[in-house]
């Protein structure tokens with residue numbers, strides 16, 4: 158199966174519906190040609206890659222940037238590179254580059270470490286900014302690491318964890334206020350990793366503020382795919398990873414955002430020496446640096462930061478609003494193709510554009526087998542417990558033609574019963 162460039166042969170299904178969809182795919186790809194950034198990525202020709210919400214594709218230029226960082230900066234220039242190649246400033250420089258994609262003015266984002274660590278740090282910062290409050294509100298459907306970290310920090314600072322579906326958060330906040338409870342922070346994911354549900358970040362941020370709480374957002378599944386506009390919406394704290402829609406590579410550095418109004422008061426729970434105002438004074442007492450640098454920790458993963466920095470150039474000249482418009486068109490079309498070719502498909506992701514992130518999920522009792530059979534046919538998605546076939550749509554490098562190919566392959570897998578193959582009876586470690 159070849160998909161690049163997807164021509165009429167690949168698209169032809171031999172059915173009336175298929176022909177109509179094929180013609181539509183061609184028309185939509187023409188209409189969205191300005192945001193087709195496939196040439197900025199190094200993707201295998203024979204794969205429809207629908208897992209960029211787990212691990213983004215490799216952007217052109219990253220391998221060269223890493224080679225230069227290793228051979229020239231590390232290999233030749235050695236320790237001087239901290240100064241001469243800007244290694245020291247990389248966490249805040251890359252943080253600012255991420256900030257451009259999530260609507261944060263410079264000086265509020267720092268990159269490095271993992272989402273897990275950054276969330277831990279952000280929740281502790283919230284605790285220090287809201288002394289006397291003793292509740293954290295979060296979504297029971299959050300990604301597991303978020304639940305574990307939230308419970309862990311709650312134990313450390315003496316909070317109660319109140320679980321509420323994001324739709325129910327305003328009512329939960331009202332109930333808590335009515336019983337005299339003070340909420341420190343509402344901590345939510347912008348897009349649900351399993352369902353692709355996009356939550357109302359502006360409205361829920363306002364609801365948190367109205368209750369006297371801070372709003373903390375996990376942007377793992379929205380940064381680089383959905384406009385976030387952190388500053389415009391008055392978000393207090395945010396975290397996210399670098400390896401999904403930001404395409405920074407496996408284990409790419411994560412990031413933390415603290416709004417400028419909070420930064421002078423933010424306490425860093427892991428105040429390593431890179432967060433010191435004068436690190437090379439080697440002073441025995443910690444004195445926080447100004448700005449986002451106070452959220453640095455210890456020595457950053459320089460090679461990974463430079464890889465992420467090069468990866469972010471894939472977005473150069475393309476506003477995230479344009480990426481979103483392409484993503485909506487792709488997910489809308491994918492949904493329509495699946496509905497047409499797989500009658501009765503049970504969608505888990507919302508139909509409504511305003512409520513859908515950048516993925517389409519379908520429930521199936523043999524979802525794991527369906528995903529494996531799709532992968533065997535060159536359509537790479539992933540399986541999420543308990544029964545979700547998750548198709549992530551990283552708009553910059555995908556086409557409408559590929560959406561149709563994915564739907565056709567899904568229909569073919571189900572028609573042939575390939576999902577029931579014995580090969581899929583043992584699950585891989587990473588699903």
Ligand SMILES: Cc1ncc(COP(=O)(O)O)c(C=O)c1O
Pocket residue numbers: 271272273274300302303346350375377378398411
């Ligand atoms: C919403 C969300 N938060 C956090 C994580 C993971 O955190 P970490 O990057 O520390 O593994 C993921 C994905 O792995 C995620 O989807």
Ligand SMILES: Nc1c(O)cccc1C(=O)C[C@H](N)C(=O)O
Pocket residue numbers: 210211212300350351587
């Ligand atoms: N972070 C991951 C990892 O370390 C290994 C395998 C997958 C991942 C992922 O990113 C999974 C992803 N957060 C998800 O939404 O399912």
